[in-house]
Amino acid sequence: MEFTVEQIALMLNGEVKGDKSLKVNQLAKIEDGTEGSISFLANLKYEHFLYTTQATAVIVDKTFEPKKGYSPTLILVENAYSAFTTLLQEYQKFIANQKKGIEQPSFISSSATIGEGEYIGAFSYIADNCKIGKNVKIYPHVTVLEASIIGDNCTLYSGVKIYPNTRIGNHCTIHANAVVGADGFGFAPQADGTYQTIPQLGNVILEDYVSIGANSTIDRATIGSTILREGVKVDNLVQIAHNVEIGKNTVIAALTGVAGSAKIGANCMIGGQVGINGHISVPNKTIVMGQSGVSKAPSKEGMILSGTPATENIDYLKTQALIRKLPATEKRLRELENKLKSNE
Secondary structure (H helix, E strand, O other), rough: OOHHHHHHHHHHOOEEOOOOOOOEEEEOOOOOOOOOEEEEOOOHHHHHHHHHOOOOEEEOOOOOOEEEEEEOEEEOOOOOHHHHHHHHHHHHHHHHHOOOEEOOOOOOOOOOOOOOOOEOOOEEEEEEOOOOOOOOOOOOOOOEEEEHHHHHHHHEEOOOOOOOOOOEEOOOEEEEOOOOEEEEOEEEEEEOEEEEEOOOOEEEEEEOOEOOOOOOOEEOOOOOOOOOOOOEEEEEOOOEEEEEEEEEOOOEEOOEOOOOOOOOOOOOOOOOOOOOOOEEEEOOEEEEEEOOEOOOOOOOOOEEEEEEOOOOOOHHHHHHHHHHHHHHHHHHHHHHHHHHHOOO
């Protein structure tokens, strides 16, 4: 793939400062840039690399003002980080679109329907009454079970398992070995100490632009649906239990577990290794710091939570500061006790 700097600038709605006719054919970090590569500068911590990089072109903010001479051609944009992300997305599409057709051996039920522009990798299995949209990429060893629906422009990487009746919207990405629609963890304790399995009869709904990380699991509902709304991004190794609902554009980092029937609002940010209790509601725009345990519903939108049990971050930090002072405080108390005893 080779483009002129001018072509890339047009793609990004940017302005060229330098030679528009130069050609680039690869992406690179600014510190690793070589001739023919394009990079970006968004964090000024890396500004010094601009003056030494061998990259042909660098994407920068329109407000950026160099402090000394540089050799690359600059592409001036509103937001360099977002612009480079757009470039990465276009490059990814270019690579993905090279894969087309149905590899063998694979199994596709005669009652399944598949849109144009498909790629079905070897050893994939698509069951009865499934509906697969246009430009869907299904990599090898993917299983899509009965009556599941996958929208347009989705990508399912190797080893993904989609259980029956799952609904996946448009532009979704599910990474390797993720499982969507497995049984929720439902067992009824019996008088003799055993557990009776509660049938999990619901499904999972992923709306448009949802991304699921590798080895994550989204359980189907007992009754009704487990729902991830539009734009939700789930990292690797995340467990989302039955009947959970996650609001639009919420992001969840790795090793987080969300217990059954929890409701998480829109535009929340959940850090890594967080635990969220079942049957509670987390308001919109909540931020949960890594390794926190949310045991009860936060009282208002936009709170920043830390610790276990999770409390407002400012209170948590004050508590941690006091805890660090406990050894010195104890020492002072002992000294005061000894003085009191000596004065008796």
